[in-house]
Amino acid sequence: MTRLFLLNRTQGRLGAEERAVLDDACEQVRELPARHILVRAGERVHTSTLLLDGFICRYMDDNAGARQLVAIHVPGDFVDLHGFPLQTLEHDVAAMGPVTIASWSHETLVRITEGRPHLTRMLWYATLLDAAIHREWIFRLGRLGxxxxxxxxxxxxxxxxxxxxxxxxxxxxxxxxxxxxxxxxxxxxxxxxxxxxxxxxxxxxxxxxxxxxxxxxxxxxxxxxxxxxxxxxxxx
Amino acid sequence: MTRLFLLNRTQGRLGAEERAVLDDACEQVRELPARHILVRAGERVHTSTLLLDGFICRYMDDNAGARQLVAIHVPGDFVDLHGFPLQTLEHDVAAMGPVTIASWSHETLVRITEGRPHLTRMLWYATLLDAAIHREWIFRLGRLGxxxxxxxxxxxxxxxxxxxxxxxxxxxxxxxxxxxxxxxxxxxxxxxxxxxxxxxxxxxxxxxxxxxxxxxxxxxxxxxxxxxxxxxxxxx
DNA sequence: CGCCAATTTGACGAACTTCAAGGGTTGTGG
DNA sequence: CCACAACCCTTGAAGTTCGTCAAATTGGCG
Incomplete structure (x- = not known):
């Protein structure tokens, strides 16, 4: 289930016990069709999603209705873990093609991270990889033709x-x-x-x-x- | 010291004990001159910095030497808390005008977050506010004139x-x-x-x-x- | 085959960059 | 106190990149 999560990341080493806890706590595995919308901006988020197969994007719309993608997620990405501390997201999250996802409720995440500071930091780390990618996208849009x-x-x-x-x-x-x-x-x-x-x-x-x-x-x-x-x- | 940290943020409520722990653990308060560089891309980071007064930016350079700011920090922002889970940053961090900062070593952050899952989530939350701002900057550059x-x-x-x-x-x-x-x-x-x-x-x-x-x-x-x-x- | 969505192309115009020069402000040393 | 330098801001003219509009073509699928 979490086989691809943090695979080959420099600071992302999950211990066997941590990985087992995460695997065991998973509540649902689902397949979704292309273009399915997982989260809408402003809605309260109660679960977080690990992408197992396929591609998921996050996007925001301008006043004219034109869309800006702000992230593209690949298998192994914990897509909306940002929603765990934030509670709501300010953007939509949608499948690009058909996808397979696994999900954890936020109560479960609270439960399994209590008393596991290292596992908590690994999940934190995963969201900061997203932030680092966001910064590079800023660079890409600001400085490249x-x-x-x-x-x-x-x-x-x-x-x-x-x-x-x-x-x-x-x-x-x-x-x-x-x-x-x-x-x-x-x-x-x-x-x-x-x-x-x-x-x-x-x-x-x-x-x-x-x-x-x-x-x-x-x-x-x-x-x-x-x-x-x-x-x-x-x-x- | 941490008076401005997470002030008026919807999900950011530090308990009195948590705030006291954070305040007491602070190791250094410093003033730095305008344009001082706090962190260089690729260097190992050992401390994290709360901005008390002034402005700090993060930026990356393109091949022609032109600079892209990827973040601007205001007082109350925990500037390079990203460096705590990530260990190195992929961008420079610099003071824009003269600044006053407080700093915590990463060992101290590990120590005070062990056994304090809520405080940990609040620090995590602070970094995700940065990520949300990053996403809005992507939108700004991608969709606005x-x-x-x-x-x-x-x-x-x-x-x-x-x-x-x-x-x-x-x-x-x-x-x-x-x-x-x-x-x-x-x-x-x-x-x-x-x-x-x-x-x-x-x-x-x-x-x-x-x-x-x-x-x-x-x-x-x-x-x-x-x-x-x-x-x-x-x-x- | 025929439909619909996605891709492709052309012509034109708007937005932004580049290059170049001039003007203002601030600090510093004589 | 003035002169000068350094830095920043301002403006103009010309060129490039990208957007807009419109139409034609392709490709997948019932």
Whole structure:
């Protein structure tokens, strides 16, 4: 159940007892269809969710109804653990493709963390990895042009998926539309389309029907000014 | 010492004993000059810092040396509590003007949080407020134009400073240069200058020699599509 | 096949950057 | 007290990037 949680993270070492406690306390495993909304902004949150399979995003809408993704979660991410201390979230949480999730009620989390300060810090740590990724997204949007933003995002997803064993020779599944990438990169879908074409024609990366194929990781990283230390992943 | 910490936050209620423990455990109070760098990216962090007075920012640099601010901290913020679970930070932390800070070593934080799960959650909560602010910055950069970005940032700072009693009738001190605002908004300093002029000439807000005067908060909020729920501040 | 959603392309305009120069303010040393 | 330097702010002109609008094409699925 929690096999992928904190896998290969530098500071994330769960003891066997801690992992067992977490596994045993899990209350529900569910599958949800694509585009299912798990949490709406402002609602009281009573459970937290570990993503087992698939992709989940968090997003906010502007006044014109345009959407900004503020996070993309991959398997092994404890998606809305932020809701545990915060009680409500200020954004929506939704499945991108079909997903499998496990969930814990907040009372259970209180119970299993009482008297387990190290386990508590590990859960805390998991939410701070999200915060570190948020900061990098700020950097991406504030300092990179359109090609750089896309390249940086793809590099990030590649490294995060690699850490949980979901890449193979430069490829990974990414069940998104071009419009989703645009919403993550702060661009229009017309422009992300042009950027995808440009990066494909340069022989760097291809994105087609929900699959990313990286042809030249070195150039992709350079284009996105990507430096993965913020992901706190163990050097192999 | 910790008087401003979590002041007026919806989920942040420190008990008297918890506050006393935190106060007593504080190891150092220091003043630092403007532009002093507290933490450099990649360095091991051994202490965490509560900001008592002044402003502190976190930033990252792109390959061309241009800076992106990823956070601005106001008094009452536990600035680098993220470094406690993470051990290293992936960005620099620096004073904007002269500041006064209090600090706790990580060993001390481990000691006082053992056996105090509620205090631990309150510290955790404080870091998740930062994460919520990060997400709003992603939204700001991804979905707003230049005027909106500036307006949104000023609104945010106003509300955060108001929560700790540092505004008076539409004014607050903000010891920043125009270039700092530009680095926070992902704009050039030439353009932030034009935006400042435009917003000033519309009678909405003035920023001059380190002081913000908001003339028309309603229009400023509208311009920045600002909705303060993400700051988790108690309705007065 | 035919429909609908997603992608692709073109033409044009708006927003922001870049480059360059001028003006104001502050602090410092003669 | 003045002169000067350093830094910051301001403005203009020209160029680039990206958005908008509109239309055509592709691809999946009943």
């Amino acid at each position: 359109a090609e750089g933003r896309l390249a940086h995002l793809i590099c990030e997803l590649y490294v995060r998926l690699e850490a949980v064993g979901l890449t193979r020779d430069g490829r990974f599944t990414l069940p998104l539309k071009q419009a989703d990438l645009a919403e993550a990169c702060g661009l229009t879908n017309v422009h992300i389309n042009r950027v995808l074409r440009s990066i494909r024609e340069q022989g760097i990366m291809t994105f087609r029907s929900g699959e990313v194929v990286v042809h030249d990781m070195a150039r992709l990283r350079k284009l996105g000014e990507f430096e993965p230390s913020y992901l706190y992943i163990d050097p192999q | 230049a005027e909106g970005r500036l307006a949104h940032l000023i609104c945010e700072l106003y509300v955060r400073l108001e929560a700790v009693g540092l505004t008076r009738d539409g004014r607050f001190t903000l010891p920043l240069k125009q270039a700092d605002l530009a680095e926070a908004c992902g704009l050039t300093n030439v353009h932030i200058n034009r935006v400042l002029r435009s917003i000033r000439e519309q009678g909405i807000m003035t920023f001059r020699s380190g002081e913000v005067v908001v003339h028309d908060m309603a229009r400023l909020r509208k311009l920045g599509e600002f909705e303060p729920s993400y700051l988790y501040i108690d309705p007065q």
